[in-house]
Amino acid sequence: MVNRQNYLLINRFLVYLLEIEQVSKASIDTYRFYLRHLLLWADDNLFTDLEGLRPTFPDYISGKGNNGVRLAYNTQKKVLNSAKRFFRWAKSNSNELSETSLEWFDALRLPRQTKKMCEHVYVTLEEVRKLINCPVPETDLALIRDKAAVAFLFLSGIRAGAFVTLPIRAIDLDQLTVKQLTELGVRTKNSKSAITYLYEMPELLNVTREWDEIVRSNMPDDALWYAPIDHSWKKQRLSMKQPGKNRVQALSKRLRKLYSLAGLEYKSPHKFRHGNAVYGLLNSKNMADYKAVSTNLMHSNLKTTDEIYAPLDNSEVKNRITNLTSQLKVESTGEIEKMFMNLNKNELRYVINYGIDVLADRP
Numbered sequence: 001m002v003n004r005q006n007y008l009l010i011n012r013f014l015v016y017l018l019e020i021e022q023v024s025k026a027s028i029d030t031y032r033f034y035l036r037h038l039l040l041w042a043d044d045n046l047f048t049d050l051e052g053l054r055p056t057f058p059d060y061i062s063g064k065g066n067n068g069v070r071l072a073y074n075t076q077k078k079v080l081n082s083a084k085r086f087f088r089w090a091k092s093n094s095n096e097l098s099e100t101s102l103e104w105f106d107a108l109r110l111p112r113q114t115k116k117m118c119e120h121v122y123v124t125l126e127e128v129r130k131l132i133n134c135p136v137p138e139t140d141l142a143l144i145r146d147k148a149a150v151a152f153l154f155l156s157g158i159r160a161g162a163f164v165t166l167p168i169r170a171i172d173l174d175q176l177t178v179k180q181l182t183e184l185g186v187r188t189k190n191s192k193s194a195i196t197y198l199y200e201m202p203e204l205l206n207v208t209r210e211w212d213e214i215v216r217s218n219m220p221d222d223a224l225w226y227a228p229i230d231h232s233w234k235k236q237r238l239s240m241k242q243p244g245k246n247r248v249q250a251l252s253k254r255l256r257k258l259y260s261l262a263g264l265e266y267k268s269p270h271k272f273r274h275g276n277a278v279y280g281l282l283n284s285k286n287m288a289d290y291k292a293v294s295t296n297l298m299h300s301n302l303k304t305t306d307e308i309y310a311p312l313d314n315s316e317v318k319n320r321i322t323n324l325t326s327q328l329k330v331e332s333t334g335e336i337e338k339m340f341m342n343l344n345k346n347e348l349r350y351v352i353n354y355g356i357d358v359l360a361d362r363p
Helices: 004-019 025-042 057-064 073-093 125-132 141-156 202-218 247-262 270-282 287-296 302-308 314-327 335-341 345-361
Strands: 177-180 194-197 229-232 235-238
Touching: 004 025, 004 073, 025 057, 025 073, 057 073, 125 141, 125 202, 125 247, 125 270, 141 202, 141 229, 141 235, 141 247, 141 270, 202 235, 270 287, 287 302
Parallel strands: none
Antiparallel strands: 177 194, 229 235
C-alpha cells in the first residue's frame, strides 16, 4: 500500500519540475512513471525509513522484488537517477527529509548485469529507395504523401512528433532547411527550438518536392505539411485538421501500409532518425562533420549521439577492421621519419590533421 505522505511529496516535486524548472508536460509524465516504482518499493514505509529496507531499491527494479518484474537496463538507470534527483530536491525543499542523510541513497548502484547483444536497428538508404519507388496509383494522395514522408524523415532525422506538426512554412526545400520552432507549433522534445538541415540527396528530394508542390498549391502556409486527408465518395481531399494526440500513431499506421506494399519488414518512424544519424556519421570525414550531424539531431552533446546512434552493425565493423591492416602496408624510406623529427609541435599537429583530411577524401 503506497504511503500517502510519500505520494504527496512526489507530487510536490513534480509541480516544482513543471513550474520552476519548466520541464515539459511529457517529461513530467515520464518522471511520474519512473517515481511510481519508488512509491511501490517503499510501500507503506516513510521515505525517512528506507535505509534498512530489503530488497534495496536497485535490487527491486532489477527483478529481485517487484514480483520478479525486471525492467530494461536503460530504464533501470533512468528510474534510479530520477529517484536520486527527487531525494536531493526533497532534502533541500521539504521538512520531512531535511534532517535525513542521503549519502546511503547517493551510493546506491545498479547490480552488474549481463547485457544481451542487440543489433542496432535503423532504416537504411536502400530501404528508403525501395519505399519511395514502390508503385502507387497517381490519384492516391495518401500514399504519395507517405512516400514523401519516408524520404523527409530520412533526409532530416526529425522526430516523428515534430514531423507531424510541421507547418508548410517551416520547410524550405530550396535551402534544405527545416524550422523546428515551437512558436510555429512544432512539438519538439523538451520544447527545444532549432533550424535543422536536410541531406542533399536528389533522388529523395524529388519525391519530397512532389508532395511539397501539392500542399503549397492547395493549402495556406500555416497548414500541416504532412496534411490529414479526408476520404469521401472514393475521393481524397487535403484537410485543415489540426494534429491530435494520436497523430504519431496515425503516421505509424500509414507507414505499415507502405512497407507492406514494398514487401519490406516494418520499422517505426523513429528508425528513420537512426538511419539519418548512421548515414551521417559513417560519411563524416572529421570531427567537425561528426559534430554537425549531432547538432542537426538537436543533441546537446556528442555523448548522446555516440551512445545511441553511432553503433555500427557487425558487417560495417568487420569491413573497417579488416581494411585497417591493408591501409597500413607501406614501406618506409626513412625520409618521412626525418621530416617528422624536424617539426615542432604545432607543425606536427597541422601535418597530422591534414593527413587525416586527405585520407578521408580518398577511397
